[in-house]
Amino acid sequence: MTITEPYKNPSEQFHALGDDIHDAKAPKGPIEKRWDDHKFNAKLVNPANRRKISVLVVGTGLAGASAAATLGEAGYHVKSFCYQDSPRRAHSIAAQGGINAAKNYRNDGDSIYRLFYDTVKGGDFRARESNVYRLAQVSVNIIDQCVAQGVPFAREYGGLLDNRSFGGVQVSRTFYARGQTGQQLLIGAYQALERQIAAGTVEMNTRHEMLELIMVDDRARGIVVRDMVTGEIETHTADAVVLASGGYGNVFFLSTNAMGCNTTATWRAHRKGAYFANPCYTQIHPTCIPVSGDYQSKLTLMSESLRNDGRIWVPEKMNDERLASEIPEDERDYYLERIYPAFGNLVPRDIASRAAKYQCDAGKGVGPGGLGVYLDFADAIERLGRPAVEAKYGNLFDMYAQITGEDPYTEPMRIYPAVHYTMGGLWVDYDLQSNLTGLFVAGEANFSEHGANRLGASALMQGLADGYFVLPYTLANYLADGPFEKVDDSHAAVVEARQAVEERITTLLAINGTRTVDSYHKELGQIMWDYCGMERTEEGLTKAIGMIRDLKVDFWANVKVTGVNEELNQTLERAGRVADFFELGELMCIDALNRRESCGGHFRAESQTEDGEALRHDDEFAYVSAWEYGDKQPTLHKEPLEYEYVEMKSRSYK
Amino acid sequence: MNITVRVWRQKNADDKGKMVTYGVENVSEHMSFLEMLDVLNEQLTLSGDDPIAFDHDCREGICGACGVVINGQAHGPQTTTTCQLHMRSFEDGAVIDIEPWRAGAFPVVKDLVVDRGAFDRIIQAGGFISAPTGSAPEANNLPVPKEDADHAFESATCIGCGACVAACPNGSGMLFTAAKITHLGLLPQGQPERDSRVIGMIEQHDHEGFGGCTNIGECTSSCPKGIPLDTISRLNRDLLGALAKGKA
Amino acid sequence: MATIQTAKRPSAKRSTVALKYSMAVSGLIMLGYLLVHMYGNLKFFQGREKFDSYLEGLDDILYPYLPHEGALWIIRIVLTAALVVHVYAAVTLWRRNKAAAGFVGNTRYHTKQNKTGVQRSYASFTMRWGGIILLLFIIGHVAQMLPNWLSPGGASDSKYDRVVNGFELWWVVLLYTIGLVAVGFHLAHGFWSALTTLGQNHSSTRRSSRLTAVSIGLAVIIAGGFLTVPFAIFFFGAGS
Missing domain, CATH: 1.10.1060.10 (Alpha-helical ferredoxin)
Known part of the structure; x- marks a missing residue:
């Protein structure tokens, strides 16, 4: 008889296990009243005192711009930072499809509760109920706010707001502005921000990149930034720091993120002690334009609203070389409609993406390398007429034609999944405060609302909810104890943070090796895509961790960063970001290795049903993985998740 | 395809600046214009030269960061953003002139980057x-x-x-x-x-x-x-x- | 990026747009005058007596409510004012625009390609230098109108005779033609531009606008109308 040791998760060779954590701010009571009660109990700051209180906001996307504008308007002294040349360029601008709100304008049975329910279920039961309910509650205010700002949402002939339906739900609750909803919402927030800049309440710092967090007496009190034009390293101190610096999808190199999107702000905070939660939850978007060659620098998403009227199919025959038009109807496999009759082409993103991967893996893919499936509008054009299709999707079709040189009105489009959004991010409590006192995190940069999978049109909702309607209350509650003792530039913590930044830059510039930054980034991205992409295995992840570690060592020995610090140096900027991506990539793999279940955007091949569907293990993994940084290895803290209102069951879209 | 580019190089706002000629080989017609510049920049980096600075971000035609004057035309020969312009718009062997936006109100920061x-x-x-925020009436x-x-x-x-x-x-x-x-x-x-x-x-x-x-x-x-x-x-x-x- | 300084800002009353309004209005005044002027010129074809008496009659417009030549002086003053405003605005805008274009040395873009833009009309290129030619032409033309001061081809008390004398000379016809072609080009862009400046364009592009067609039509009518008299005299011997 052998004595079996208690089961040990193989991931534990790479990390330590810490104590469980809990959200100390989590409200109690009936879910409908939690946010109202919480707001009522929050401390307020006297308007006269707000001027003496300063806040730093990093990032000017939907969350950052709306937060900075609202805080400025409230009278706080706000400093806002973005790496772009204008706050209007933050990548929220690229969101196409729309923004959800529980307005029930369609009279189709929508409600705050249903939006809450859909989001918890869509997130595969890995998000907090209280947070999601609050999100659904404020969603209606967001639409009001945006309309008042002049956001030109689509309207019906009667002049009232129009809606469309989106993946993962059965009601029409998505507000949209043709295929440019993110742009219109961001411009609204940007204009509100510029209004505050003109009013002198917000000080804008464009082309400034945050490179370090400053902690003083266990509070986040400032940041170190680099002026990207002059190279000057500046320190800014304040009473609180808000990170709204977006997601980390660019760890994959190829993603739908903007080229500049990076994890540096959040990763630097993580290294200073902020927990990084659920890093392995990445959303792979099903409707992107396939890769055309190895020079490819980014992937372009086409709104999944296309799935409302487009039908997805592959040839039934393997390696079918015929043109789409030559394949008769009965030799086409509309696989989503076949496998998921209830939701058809509108199944959630993760399911649609994986289904496409399986079709391509089975040799039924179309286009270069067999990495693509058809998205066909022939039926829609016949049913609605070309003008109606043009009015609804015109700009998306144009974009496709521009990139591929093909006409989507006559030939079906080819699509393939691509990394699009990261549900993981810095751990925050109900107040959006990280475990570091005074460090607040909003938008995609935090982990909170989407669980393991984000529903379509929910990112815009979350970004604006955090910035316009949540942070102004929760941050005030924290700032009511301020202003805190002023931190001087000569304070040891400030000096130390600045020196760390300067040393890192000096080191990067001194390597003068033989490989370009991009070549490392591409190689890292390939490792991540191969082993930590749509399907993950224990073996693959273990291998990936080793590969990333080796590559990281090689990077610090052989990378070539040209130029000097004291100039606009885009190579240096990229080098710093890629260096952080190595560390994050490793943590993502460790997190994915630890989570031996399939949920949402995380699919472990070892954990699936007989017919290949994701299999969750609620008994073991109904928790948030919050990672604490360690020089040698990270430590895992688990935050157990409890569901009082929505019964945990396996998602079924069949 | 192989092309020649003549690019405006200017170290900083105070520098006078000039057009500099580079050859770029093995350009695919499916590359975007910025990807062609990426390829050139990889070449320049490996040979120890300063890569060309240009603004760009989303590369899907919506952020508005990119933009250079190509052969005298803003964003080049097609009415699209520079990132959405593809090399199929040019002929093999073409000589392409690339300059920053010129305007008194848009001073050059470096190379093709303007303020x-x-x-x-x-x-x-x-x-x-x-x-x-918060004062808005019901949207409808x-x-x-x-x-x-x-x-x-x-x-x-x-x-x-x-x-x-x-x-x-x-x-x-x-x-x-x-x-x-x-x-x-x-x-x-x-x-x-x-x-x-x-x-x-x-x-x-x-x-x-x-x-x-x-x-x-x-x-x-x-x-x-x-x-x-x-x-x-x-x-x-x-x-x-x-x-x-x-x-x- | 600093907060904007509203205190240092020039008033919108002195803005480029306001200057353009003054250019548009003064230009339209001069255009109105040109139409009347052309009508008068075409009286030439009614013969010496009618032409001369028409011109003499101009002195007494609204007489006796206005003194002798009163209306003409009002027109002269208004036209001179319009011209001064037009030229002042043009020069001011020209200087501002040149500074705004961001020249490096003598050129803006160093490329040799597409120097003429994407869709610009020839007329729009000629507004400035064409305007200068026009200005010189107007100065010469007014000098010529002063009683027997500058009378190419021979002075006479009959204005009809002076017209005929002048236009029998090839170089007078040539100068006059150059001047009127300049007028035509100036109007082809100017009329469209004036109305657009005053907010009357409702078309999404320059080329698709109906105003563009109207502008070109107007330019042809005016340049053509004025040229009939000298061409009739020079080529067909009218009036001799």
């Missing part, structure tokens, strides 16, 4: 609707005729790239300014601040050193988002109205 902060300041001068209380909403949207699609200024021989930012005036001026929410908006934005536009409009229409023809020319006429109308009311 477009003037646009932000024009928006600050009135390109918004004052709607303090204010119906907007679909036609107005659609036209407003059309103007609101401006990405602030600055191609209009680069294409305008007068370095005028009138199309950019007019797009915002039109977007907000067409909506009922935008009416209360309509006069002060146009006055503030025009004053700032001129203060930034942009030139005047001579109604030749190069801006619209170069605009990747097709902002219509009649927006400028609407701006003129609005300013005339505001001045007639003695609002300046």
